[in-house]
Amino acid sequence: MTSLELTAEAPPEADDGVWLSCIECGESFAPFDDVRYTCDDCDGLLEVRYEDLPTWDDFDDDQWGVWRYSAALPFEEGVSLPEGGTPLHDVPRLEEEIGVDRLRVKHEGMNPTGSFKDRGMTVGVRVAKEIGVGRLACASTGNTSAALAAYGARGGMETLVLLPAGKVAAGKVAQASLHGARILEVDGNFDTCLDIVQDLAGMGEAYLLNSLNPFRLEGQKTIGLEILEQFRDEEGSYPDRIALPVGNAGNTAALYKCFRELVESGALDEDEVPKLTGVQAEGSAPMVEAIEKGWDHVERWDHVETRATAIRIGNPVNAPKALPGIRETGGTAVAVTDDEITAAQRDLAEEGVGVEPASAASIAGVRKLRKEGIVDADEEVVCLTTGHLLKDPDAAAEAGSEPEPVPGDTEGVLDHLRS
Numbered sequence: 001m002t003s004l005e006l007t008a009e010a011p012p013e014a015d016d017g018v019w020l021s022c023i024e025c026g027e028s029f030a031p032f033d034d035v036r037y038t039c040d041d042c043d044g045l046l047e048v049r050y051e052d053l054p055t056w057d058d059f060d061d062d063q064w065g066v067w068r069y070s071a072a073l074p075f076e077e078g079v080s081l082p083e084g085g086t087p088l089h090d091v092p093r094l095e096e097e098i099g100v101d102r103l104r105v106k107h108e109g110m111n112p113t114g115s116f117k118d119r120g121m122t123v124g125v126r127v128a129k130e131i132g133v134g135r136l137a138c139a140s141t142g143n144t145s146a147a148l149a150a151y152g153a154r155g156g157m158e159t160l161v162l163l164p165a166g167k168v169a170a171g172k173v174a175q176a177s178l179h180g181a182r183i184l185e186v187d188g189n190f191d192t193c194l195d196i197v198q199d200l201a202g203m204g205e206a207y208l209l210n211s212l213n214p215f216r217l218e219g220q221k222t223i224g225l226e227i228l229e230q231f232r233d234e235e236g237s238y239p240d241r242i243a244l245p246v247g248n249a250g251n252t253a254a255l256y257k258c259f260r261e262l263v264e265s266g267a268l269d270e271d272e273v274p275k276l277t278g279v280q281a282e283g284s285a286p287m288v289e290a291i292e293k294g295w296d297h298v299e300r301w302d303h304v305e306t307r308a309t310a311i312r313i314g315n316p317v318n319a320p321k322a323l324p325g326i327r328e329t330g331g332t333a334v335a336v337t338d339d340e341i342t343a344a345q346r347d348l349a350e351e352g353v354g355v356e357p358a359s360a361a362s363i364a365g366v367r368k369l370r371k372e373g374i375v376d377a378d379e380e381v382v383c384l385t386t387g388h389l390l391k392d393p394d395a396a397a398e399a400g401s402e403p404e405p406v407p408g409d410t411e412g413v414l415d416h417l418r419s
């Protein structure tokens with residue numbers, strides 16, 4: 001696994017041992033001097049690099065959540081609500097039915113605004129303050145806008161969000177609205193929104209806080225750190241596999257970076273790195289296509305459709321970081337149908353774990369890969385569930401049982417129950 005290696009010698013551009021490095025050409029840049037999202041020379045994606053990489057002992061035992069891991073982040077503290085420290089649920093019935101040695105669910109819907117996006121924003125908004133920008137902006141399938149609105153509000157900054165008209169779940173729009181974001185409903189899909197907001201950011205109109213921003217992924221890296229620590233402390237080993245829903249592939253990239261840094265610091269052996277397993281909806285699966293065809297890039301899908309609106313994305317911007325992550329860890333990518341997603345959402349709910357549709361894709365994917373024999377019976381698996389059930393009340397109501405009208409008296413209710 002040669003590409004798990006990082007060079008850790010700081011270039012002259014480094015600020016306090018932190019710098020940005022282009023993943024394509026290796027050029028380094030100062031981290032907080034100017035606003036920069038991609039490489040000046042080749043337009044490649046940037047990643048945050050550190051002179052010193054932490055081991056387990058360097059994390060703060062007095063804290064739980066994202067900032068416990070400040071030794072792996074560019075700052076000691078962020079604009080915080082606070083975030084992270086989410087539960088790692090047991091799901092014994094699903095574990096038994098799917099047929100793996102161990103199945104745990106990392107429920108990121110338990111973050112302050114109900115999705116893992118909060119982990120990225122606590123770092124991203126902190127960086128925006130460091131650089132000294134005015135307005136914050138993002139394109140979003142919903143959860144990024146909710147998180148940006150809340151963290152922007154917390155930081156006392158103006159926020160602008162671009163949403164695909166009619167394709168964002170009700171809970172997410174409500175959050176962005178109440179937390180005070182200016183909401184633009186774009187006549188187009190998520191990828192169009194991202195094209196526009198990237199143009200605006202390039203013109204200096206706003207600071208971009210999509211996952212193209214490498215600092216977002218630093219915060220999201222802590223999902224991996226938490227999973228490894230929780231699983232190790234409770235199960236005595238690291239999980240064999242982590243399955244997650246994939247939209248822009250930011251989390252896939254962030255988890256891979258987490259593992260590479262731990263291997264580099266000596267905190268994790270190469271053979272302990274979990275297999276990254278990405279799951280997409282069939283109607284929106286450019287990453288799966290790229291993995292299946294052995295491509296080193298994704299081909300943009302112009303028409304995407306799925307009930308799991310959070311992953312309704314045809315042009316995953318972090319693919320160049322995420323594809324090597326899936327391959328180098330021995331993982332895979334798989335597509336599932338909307339009905340398989342809804343079935344998994346219902347099964348999770350029946351174990352008390354309430355998630356939005358996109359989140360349930362991780363369970364649906366593992367179920368499918370187990371049937372195909374790609375996931376083995378002796379594996380210990382963690383599924384990431386990315387957002388809370390209440391994010392998409394309409395999808396939940398549709399997947400759940402119908403309310404039954406009854407008369408307003410006890411006798412009538414009893415009659416109804418007995419009929």
Ligand SMILES: *Cc1c(COP(=O)(O)O)cnc(C)c1O
Nearest residue numbers: 143247248249250251310386387
């Ligand atoms: C943003 C989001 C995703 C997609 O995550 P990526 O890092 O873009 O792949 C999946 N599920 C939910 C609920 C999300 O909000």
Ligand SMILES: [Zn+2]
Nearest residue numbers: 022025039042
């Ligand atoms: Zn470059």
